[in-house]
Amino acid sequence: MTYVLGLTGGIASGKSTVSKILASYGAEIIDGDVIARQLQQPGEEGLRQIEFQFGKEYLNADGSLNRTKLGDLVFNNPAELAKLNHIMRPLIHQRIIERVNQAKKAKVKLAVIDIALLIEGHYLNLCTSTMMIETTSAKQLSNLMNRNHLSKAQAQARINAQMSNCERAKYVDEVILNNGSVEELKLKMIKWLTSKHLLGSEVE
Numbered sequence: 001m002t003y004v005l006g007l008t009g010g011i012a013s014g015k016s017t018v019s020k021i022l023a024s025y026g027a028e029i030i031d032g033d034v035i036a037r038q039l040q041q042p043g044e045e046g047l048r049q050i051e052f053q054f055g056k057e058y059l060n061a062d063g064s065l066n067r068t069k070l071g072d073l074v075f076n077n078p079a080e081l082a083k084l085n086h087i088m089r090p091l092i093h094q095r096i097i098e099r100v101n102q103a104k105k106a107k108v109k110l111a112v113i114d115i116a117l118l119i120e121g122h123y124l125n126l127c128t129s130t131m132m133i134e135t136t137s138a139k140q141l142s143n144l145m146n147r148n149h150l151s152k153a154q155a156q157a158r159i160n161a162q163m164s165n166c167e168r169a170k171y172v173d174e175v176i177l178n179n180g181s182v183e184e185l186k187l188k189m190i191k192w193l194t195s196k197h198l199l200g201s202e203v204e
């Protein structure tokens, strides 16, 4: 039986860091951002629909998606974000279901769906259990500004475009605080893996 962990949390809260830790213990990671980017490559359905909806001015000269420009538009304008979600959500959903089914077929012991929009995207019923990663507002802001080279206002707009942690917490089985070092986060994840009897080999 594959254990499917739904991993959520606000932008730059530490989900990918948790995923990397779990991957080092054999987990298969199904990353929503990676899947979304694959669907937005030139020639892919996501990019085709984005060009149709938002226009050529959101593409770079080489035909790739201008992520900064589209990000600035949608994270400052809920109506535009809704249009992007309308395009991307069903495409991402289909790919994630395929990946979960593949993991089950391959008898992977632990598959992790790493996606900020776990609740909004209706993935809860796919999961054996769900976990939210939470950090302090100040750390979230500085993580995001440093990682994505965003101004404080740009970073705050992205945080505000998402569901609050207070709301998210109502839907998840557990909350893991990422307010210390990566080493501390690793110890918390080892504890979690042990409690679920998931420490060990990749396949059953």
Ligand SMILES: CC(C)(COP(=O)(O)OP(=O)(O)OC[C@H]1O[C@@H](n2cnc3c(N)ncnc32)[C@H](O)[C@@H]1O)[C@@H](O)C(=O)NCCC(=O)NCCS
Residues within 6 Å of the ligand: 010, 011, 012, 032, 033, 036, 066, 067, 068, 070, 071, 074, 081, 084, 085, 088, 089, 092, 115, 116, 117, 158, 161, 162
């Ligand atoms: C707007 C886009 C082009 C900006 O690209 P950029 O490279 O700057 O950001 P990236 O894709 O790496 O996303 C970073 C983070 O932003 C947050 N985020 C992304 N899309 C959304 C969204 N639709 N709603 C809320 N938060 C989002 C997530 O926390 C994500 O981890 C891009 O985020 C996008 O196409 N989003 C729509 C697809 C989607 O829903 N992706 C998220 C799957 S979880």
Ligand SMILES: Nc1ncnc2c1ncn2[C@@H]1O[C@H](COP(=O)(O)OP(=O)(O)OP(=O)(O)O)[C@@H](O)[C@H]1O
Residues within 6 Å of the ligand: 009, 010, 011, 012, 013, 014, 015, 016, 017, 018, 033, 116, 143, 144, 147, 178, 179, 180, 181, 182, 185
């Ligand atoms: N405990 C920590 N100590 C120091 N840096 C951290 C810690 N946790 C996360 N970070 C850093 O903060 C940034 C955001 O973390 P990460 O990419 O894991 O977040 P995320 O939740 O996956 O973000 P997104 O929603 O954008 O996918 C990264 O640069 C990461 O290295």
